[in-house]
Amino acid sequence: MSTINGKVWKFGDAIDTDIIIPARYLILPLDQMKHKAMEPLRPEFAAQVSKGDVIVAGKNFGCGSSREQAPAVLKELGIRAIVAVSFARIFFRNAINLGIPVIECEGASAKVEEGDDIEINLSSGEVRIPKRDLSFSSSKLPDFLLEIINDGGLIPHLTSKGKS
Amino acid sequence: MGKTIVEKILSHASDNSDASAGEIVNARVSFMMTNDAVGELTVDAFEKLGGIPWDSARIAVILDHYIPATTEDAARTHKLLRDFSRKHGMHLFDQTGVCHQVMLESFVSPGDVVIGTDSHTCTYGGIGAFSTGVGSTDGAAAMATGKIWLRVPETIRVELIGKLSPHVHPKDLILHVIGTLGADGATYQALEFSGEGAATISVSGRFTICNMAVEAGAKAGIFEPDNETKRFMAERGREGVYFKSDPDARYCKHLKVDLSKLGPQVSCPWAVDNAVPVEEVQGTRIEQAFIGSCTNGRIEDFRTAAKILKGKTIHPEVRMLVTPASQEVYMQAVTEGLIETFISAGAIICNPGCSACFGGQGMLWEGEVCIGSHNRNFRARMGHKNSKVYLASPETVAVSALSGKIEDPRQH
Numbered sequence A: 001m002s003t004i005n006g007k008v009w010k011f012g013d014a015i016d017t018d019i020i021i022p023a024r025y026l027i028l029p030l031d032q033m034k035h036k037a038m039e040p041l042r043p044e045f046a047a048q049v050s051k052g053d054v055i056v057a058g059k060n061f062g063c064g065s066s067r068e069q070a071p072a073v074l075k076e077l078g079i080r081a082i083v084a085v086s087f088a089r090i091f092f093r094n095a096i097n098l099g100i101p102v103i104e105c106e107g108a109s110a111k112v113e114e115g116d117d118i119e120i121n122l123s124s125g126e127v128r129i130p131k132r133d134l135s136f137s138s139s140k141l142p143d144f145l146l147e148i149i150n151d152g153g154l155i156p157h158l159t160s161k162g163k164s
Numbered sequence B: 001m002g003k004t005i006v007e008k009i010l011s012h013a014s015d016n017s018d019a020s021a022g023e024i025v026n027a028r029v030s031f032m033m034t035n036d037a038v039g040e041l042t043v044d045a046f047e048k049l050g051g052i053p054w055d056s057a058r059i060a061v062i063l064d065h066y067i068p069a070t071t072e073d074a075a076r077t078h079k080l081l082r083d084f085s086r087k088h089g090m091h092l093f094d095q096t097g098v099c100h101q102v103m104l105e106s107f108v109s110p111g112d113v114v115i116g117t118d119s120h121t122c123t124y125g126g127i128g129a130f131s132t133g134v135g136s137t138d139g140a141a142a143m144a145t146g147k148i149w150l151r152v153p154e155t156i157r158v159e160l161i162g163k164l165s166p167h168v169h170p171k172d173l174i175l176h177v178i179g180t181l182g183a184d185g186a187t188y189q190a191l192e193f194s195g196e197g198a199a200t201i202s203v204s205g206r207f208t209i210c211n212m213a214v215e216a217g218a219k220a221g222i223f224e225p226d227n228e229t230k231r232f233m234a235e236r237g238r239e240g241v242y243f244k245s246d247p248d249a250r251y252c253k254h255l256k257v258d259l260s261k262l263g264p265q266v267s268c269p270w271a272v273d274n275a276v277p278v279e280e281v282q283g284t285r286i287e288q289a290f291i292g293s294c295t296n297g298r299i300e301d302f303r304t305a306a307k308i309l310k311g312k313t314i315h316p317e318v319r320m321l322v323t324p325a326s327q328e329v330y331m332q333a334v335t336e337g338l339i340e341t342f343i344s345a346g347a348i349i350c351n352p353g354c355s356a357c358f359g360g361q362g363m364l365w366e367g368e369v370c371i372g373s374h375n376r377n378f379r380a381r382m383g384h385k386n387s388k389v390y391l392a393s394p395e396t397v398a399v400s401a402l403s404g405k406i407e408d409p410r411q412h
């Protein structure tokens, strides 16, 4: 699982959790809630996103409320990883706890375009757009967080540890 | 090397008695809180972890975001959380008020480490506790183990000098600080408010300030507890441990604010760090005014607003919503006659809870504008994606409600 390939959805700076999933939908069951993801900004997103797609965004992705529903709806829709210049603290923790790779990458946001095929190597921290010969380095996640992601999130990580 | 108050609290709460910024500690949690906006996910994660609470007496389940239930989905969540908390003997607060206000009224003491599944859990720094918001999975893990791993944050010291002028409030200070630092200016860090000016700010004002630390991305906001704190705690019959930063503590950044030079501030749509002096937006037409939330829904805020509204009527094209942060605040406001003032002025009183802050009531339609005393003006949070929300102090909200436009409270 150390290499991820997917198609890019591009977002800007400060995508807050009220954009990712507006407050009024938090109460819906997750399989209904997911259809509302990104609605205020890109109402077509939830219907058009495909399993394995990757989000590339600017600064402070996931700022605002602590709602874990934000990474949860993205995961439900099949988002495979999120690359951003920076992440808000709680979103970053929540995404890892749900097993979603979150990659802090300074350069990608400016150059990567919507629809690009992106390749992310989690072990080396390299982010590439092979077709356009672009390559960026990112801050590699520490091993203990990669382990949680590899196990599919904190709960499977803790319970599988518990069993072994 | 000296330590900051945050380093001291986290050292005290962990097995690393000498914890410094950057180190990861496994901290013992004093209290854990969850609410109805995320509680279902938390319960789900908690059951998967084995479903045994570490200490039910230290866990609070608070129904506040969708109270009273307005949809079947809310009713389902509430039923689930009521059953869950009763089954485990946890504290259940049903129709009592906004989670943070309830936690401060009932549990939190200086020196505590408190974890809540809500980003504004950082409010409790107002009495010198370390408190921070987490997601549901982290919350469930804390519920099950009574511990949480945390990276000890670096601290930005906000040194306060002087005293706030009349018509300028703690809300104006924190909007100004967020505007200066930016929405991600304190990510992963703590904001410590100290200096001689800190003592001039009431405990209620300190809650307002720490509440919004997360709007600069901070993990926590904190004031050193002092005599004001002692008075607040004595009224509640609780004590706590009073930590203070050492004079030679290490900070990652210094910011100095002269309170006496600060004027009223307003955060413009759709970002909290988009804060400007009120003069820049004065005259902006509004359709709605909101006083409430965990930021500014306390009795002191109500007194400020009532003083402005007494004997007057709000603008005919403005609807005003007043939401007490808790039943206790509500009762006090009734006793003091503030509720009568609000009703006579033409405001509607909503039940204690999150209310319009969350778009739970008082939703806006396309093009409508609201000025509120709460903490977030994100696009679509309070209704239509092309509605607008401005954030300000309760006094600025009240004077604006009277004139139908954003006003400078110093001119009234």
Ligand code: SF4
Pocket: B065, B098, B099, B100, B118, B120, B293, B294, B295, B353, B354, B355, B357, B358, B374, B375
């Ligand atoms: S009042 Fe607003 S900010 Fe406070 S807990 Fe409720 S929704 Fe969140």
